[in-house]
Amino acid sequence: MASNNPAPQALYVPNDNDSFGFGGDGGGETWDEWNPTEDSVRPVRGRHRVAKQRGGLARSSTVLGVGVIAAVGAGGIATAEGKAPVSISLPDLPASVTDHLPEAIKADIAPDSSDTETNAAPLSTSGLTTAASGQGTTDAGETLRARILQQAEQQQAGADAEAKALAQKAAADKAAAEAKAKQDAAAKKEAAAKKKAAEEAAKKAEAERLAKLAASYSLPVSSYTLTSHFGDAGSMWSSGYHTGLDFAAPTGTPIKAVHSGTVKSAGWSGSYGYRTVLTLDDGTELWFCHQSSLNVSAGQKVTTGDVIGRVGATGNVTGPHLHLEVHPSGGDAIDPMAWLQARGINP
Template sequence: MASNKPAPEAPSRFGSEYGDDFATRPATALTEYGADYATEYGTDRGSDFGNDFRADAAGPDRTWEEWNPTEESVRPVRGKHRVAKQRNGLARSSTVLGVGVIAAVGAGGMATAQSKPPVSISLPDSIADNLPDAKSLPGVGALFSSGSEADEAAAATASAPLTSAGITTAEAEQGTTDAGEALRARILQQAEQQQDAADAEVKAAAEKVAAEKAAAEAKKQQDAAEAKIAAEKKKAAEEAKKKAEALRLAKLAASYAIPTSSYTITSTFGEAGSMWSSGFHTGLDFAAPTGTPIKAVHTGTVKSAGYSGSYGYRTVLELEDGTEVWFCHQSSIDVSVGQKVTTGDTIGRVGATGNVTGPHLHLEVHTADGTGVDPMTWLRARGLTV
């Protein structure tokens, strides 16, 4: 096995690698380092490396000092031409690399993306088996159509005018070819639909208000009618009640009678006065001439008949419900105890016996429990007008 060659020594400032006559070589001889080398550095190459670089300026007795580049002594790198790195002791600039690239292009040509072979992509079977068919994807299946279908679609697209974009199938069937006009028509149609919807909403609201108003008016009329009917019913009921009461009183009046005639009411029930032992009047006084007949106010049985102190001659008539009617101050008695009498029968005569100031009939009414009541109210309740 051959051993590697030893690394060459680093060239000196005027290394033999470029020849001892490097400083004196003409610019035309430097094309091997790049066509623009002479232009970059000029024919006066000594100025780039110091005034003492030129060979013609170096005397035979000139002493050379060691060159230590500093920031002040080194010119700034111009453009993109700078020393990138040293390889094998040789400093290569971007100019040399550029020349290499140009040579490569001239030799092999520029590689394009179309000439590159397709890159194969492999997927695991677990993923590849679960991938959907590309033709079933929305918007992708059309890319896999047959050649004739693709040609027809391309021809249709090419033949369609640019202004027909955005026209629906229905509009196209109707002869619409201008997309702007179709859009305008759609906007007008939408505006008309919105206006119709707004009008319908306003109409529905008005109909609702009218219906509510009509319902309220109908309810008001119904309530008024019901109130009128209720009032009429109430009035009719009251009238019927009055009529029934009148009939009842008429029947009672037929069975009851005023106890005397040609009378004047002189004292009523409950009047206060010292002339009555109880302090108030306990009956109803009918003033009438002496001897005026006294009649039974209702059918009953004579419970007592005779003289009774301050009442004078008194007759007590007991009715069927247990009520007692007292006839007092009589001048004479025409019935006896236990005798049954009917309404209107004469039971005695008006007089002035007992504690009196003049001839009159003192009439008292006592309930079954012995409580005295107002004779006038009792008689009126039985249809009699006193």
């Protein structure tokens, strides 16, 4: 037949008359003195050190609890030899409990500053990375500091790289500008040299052209004196100014064809006296006036240097001379001096 288990006995609650083995007037039971030693009590990692009770069970629930915890801790350490120790931290006991404990127990369960400093651990592991934990880092603040320093170094490295890139770009731009300046200077110098060479070539070509023309042009008389020029003003000319170039020479001096052409007319022409008009291939007309005699007739072809008449003083004159006029395309007269010089002839 089944029977009910007996009700558990209530733990003994100490009263004011209990002396816990240290004597007293309460008449309570006498306990053996608890004198913990290094061999009997092992320090437990954590915030508090708890001593192991060597005597019988204490009547106080608090002492029993502390002893059981110490025994469990000691047993755990004993069975975990060769393994990594496990930290055990106990909360502070309330004053209502510690006030009833003997001074020796109070001193034993008091916080140990050396243990606290030695086994101090960060209150939080927030911010720890897997790599930091693998390297043994447990301080989140130190990890954060290291990360901030690493980011600062990375930012500084980036700033240095950017500054270096800007310096390299500035150097490249400067080198490019200098190269362009040298290139422009060389191009300018080359252009100037080409221009000078072209001018010299043009001068040479013009000289060759004039030389060639000079070979095909000649002065109308060989020995002469220039007495009147184109544009000279005077009442002796009907137009009020001289329209030709006068070559003073003795009467009978041969007059030559300045250039090849066809005789347009040859005969008397009023104030011009005896005149020969020679038409060149480009249509220019040359007038040879005041001749004493004519050697050609209209329609006749002549070449440079052919004698077409003689110097005289016929017409409106003050002395023997050849009056030469130039009429481009048969139009108004121009300066014979400039026309002859343009063809390499310098009267």
